[in-house]
């Protein structure tokens with residue numbers, strides 16, 4: 001019979017799932033909407049749960065879902081990638097997309113889900129890209145990026161990060177940090193290689209590692225350690241298969257800005273075991289309260305072991321442009337160039353023209369004003385949330401998220417987020433999406449309009465009071 005099948009991750013084998021959860025899982029796993037179904041009592045005793053008109057069935061003991069596809073317009077006999085089927089959706093993008101859909105339907109939603117600032121891209125950067133398009137800069141560029149763009153990235157690294165980079169051999173244009181990460185992992189991983197990631201961590205790290213045939217190993221960031229790793233924790237996680245450590249600073253979602261000492265702990269392990277450290281730094285300019293961003297490559301002995309991911313998504317409110325770069329040693333960069341040739345050909349030409357202006361020039365007043373405003377918003381949001389009984393929240397050192405402790409409320413982060421959206425039209429991200437450690441948290445993006453922030457806060461307050 002024509003079924004497409006996939007593994008449902010993290011499902012205990014002997015659990016009978018409620019219908020709603022099966023429907024959601026079927027949806028997540030197959031990527032197709034689950035057809036209408038009814039619970040068929042008794043069937044689950046034979047270890048099979050049949051859904052509706054036998055359109056789908058879940059076999060808990062094997063962790064498998066079989067999903068009949070003959071009601072769907074696709075070739076019934078082509079099986080899909082297990083790696084992709086078994087992966088989870090990006091909760092941030094999924095929820096942000098859901099909000100977009102609700103807004104298209106005319107609903108008012110207070111959207112604090114994905115990390116997207118309210119402001120538009122600064123005008124002088126837009127002008128640069130428009131001018132480039134008008135002057136015919138609409139053709140493909142070198143795979144590693146235009147000379148002008150890479151030189152601008154090198155100027156930025158020198159000006160802001162104390163790094164002297166060779167734009168010819170050490171910088172590769174990427175479509176943001178995310179695509180830079182995929183290319184970097186492709187450049188270094190062999191099947192079965194392990195990559196250490198933080199828990200909680202950005203939602204795409206684990207899936208990307210799995211897509212590429214690697215294995216992720218989580219090492220918890222503990223609240224009692226200030227959401228920082230201890231050297232011993234990393235040492236314990238290292239095996240002969242360990243190829244890299246991914247760390248994010250300023251950190252999404254906890255808001256920690258890693259200090260020189262934090263980085264030294266990781267650098268010690270990297271040098272001792274000869275492994276890469278990939279630092280994901282889209283929030284590097286969003287640092288508050290006098291905190292200072294430091295790049296791993298500036299530590300003694302770390303230049304050749306570091307792979308730095310930077311982008312304009314957050315700091316310049318340029319998420320839709322999809323632009324960033326990877327700074328890595330010559331050896332890695334050569335592989336990255338080859339990968340970009342095959343994966344994307346190049347980052348869009350006129351996008352690079354705008355990017356060259358953003359990175360190459362000192363930030364104009366327009367951008368500095370954004371950052372000043374963001375700090376005020378983050379402080380206001382986190383202070384106000386902390387005043388709501390049942391919630392605990394602190395001002396982050398960097399980034400623009402409130403990482404809100406909901407442990408007093410006796411509700412899972414997933415349910416909190418779902419209910420808040422359903423009942424109050426407020427979108428947030430459940431902490432569990434970032435890892436096990438996040439189960440008692442929700443993440444809130446603070447950099448929205450003042451009106452949205454204040455009205456959203458009222459709704460959150462009302463919701464928590466009603467729990």
Ligand SMILES: Cc1ncc(COP(=O)(O)O)c(C=O)c1O
Nearest residue numbers: 176177178202248252282311313
């Ligand atoms: C930690 C982290 N890394 C990477 C990204 C993606 O960044 P980019 O838009 O530069 O790909 C995000 C947010 O979207 C993020 O929070």
